[in-house]
Amino acid sequence: MKIVITDLDQERTTEEETVAEAAGVQLVRQQARTEDEVIAAARGADGLLVQYAPITDRVLEALPTVRAIGRYGVGVDTIDVAAATARGVAVSNVPDYGTEDVSDHAVALAVTLSRGIVELDRNLRAGTYSLAPVKPMHRLGTRTFGVIGLGRIGAATARKARALGYSVQGCDPMREAGTTTEDGIAVRTRDEVLSTSDVLSIHVPLTEETHHLITTATLARMRPGSLLVNTSRGGVVDTDAVVGALRSGQLRGAGLDVFETEPLPDDSPLRACPTAVLTPHASWYSEESETELKRRVIENVVEVLAGRTPRNILNPEVLGSAAG
DSSP states (O other), X not given: OEEEEOOOOSSOOHHHHHHHHHHTOEEEEOOXXXXXXXXXXXXXXXXXXXXXXXXXXXXXXXXXXXXXXXXXXXXXTXXXXXXXXXXXXXXXXXXXXXXXHHHHHHHHHHHHHHTTHHHHHHHHHTTOOOSGGGOSOOOGGGOEEEEEOOSHHHHHHHHHHHHTTOEEEEEOTTSOTTOBOTTOOEEOOHHXXXXXXXXXXXXXXXXXXXXXXXXXXXXXXXXXXXEXXXXXXXXXXOHHHHHHHHHHTSEEEEEESXXXXXXXXXXXXXXXXXXXXXXXXXXXXXXXXXXXXXXXXXXXXXXXXXXXXXXXXXXXXXXXXXXX
């Protein structure tokens, strides 16, 4: 059996190689970014490990031997899952490898913005020894922290924000407004969360429904001077709308780890926003999360190719045909 890594921006593949060797699988690493490159790189493959490469119906049609796809991460917005399902190809992700890491990062961004850490640092280095640029500043315990999306990462973020003293609320299409979560987080409507939160943290997948969930109109419904944090997917937030809100003061600050175009373009207007704290899609990372991700992504594919049920699968109905 042959498994092809279509693309990967991490240097090592030690974990993948260990699992492949134990399973008697040939592992080939490529660096394909376009449909044509994926097709050329993965001919004859039984399984694919994908980071950002597009796996479309056209790609799958050109690679009839592929029976399983594993995504390095949680989101599968670059994989046509419906097309894969129609062709009997199993699609797996690793939905919980970075729960603690991403939620840590989201809360860190929120606190950094709330305390004006980056702005104070920049001003001090430039010779300004003053609190004036970050006033007014408030205690975390007087602020309301809103979470959009109460899945694994959103729920973890809510718990950690509450532990710091924030009053926490959230919304999720799978939960009824007026209830509370298992962790005691108040569930509100999206409009309530938008209009009554001082900090808004986004934790939703990128789908047709969530693309540009945060727009100029959405931001206008938020409290003036509030903070926005996004560690989910860049396309969930309208970049131009955020830039406009930062410039007008409707947003006091934004902590963004993901962007509509990655890497963030050199000419992105976000780079000129002094109250934006930007990190390079780093929220998923710790040594522990990276090791777990790399091991589990290939384990899922190996299990499918061996005719067994993987730990994680998005379309279990194909398992009979995917086993070959």
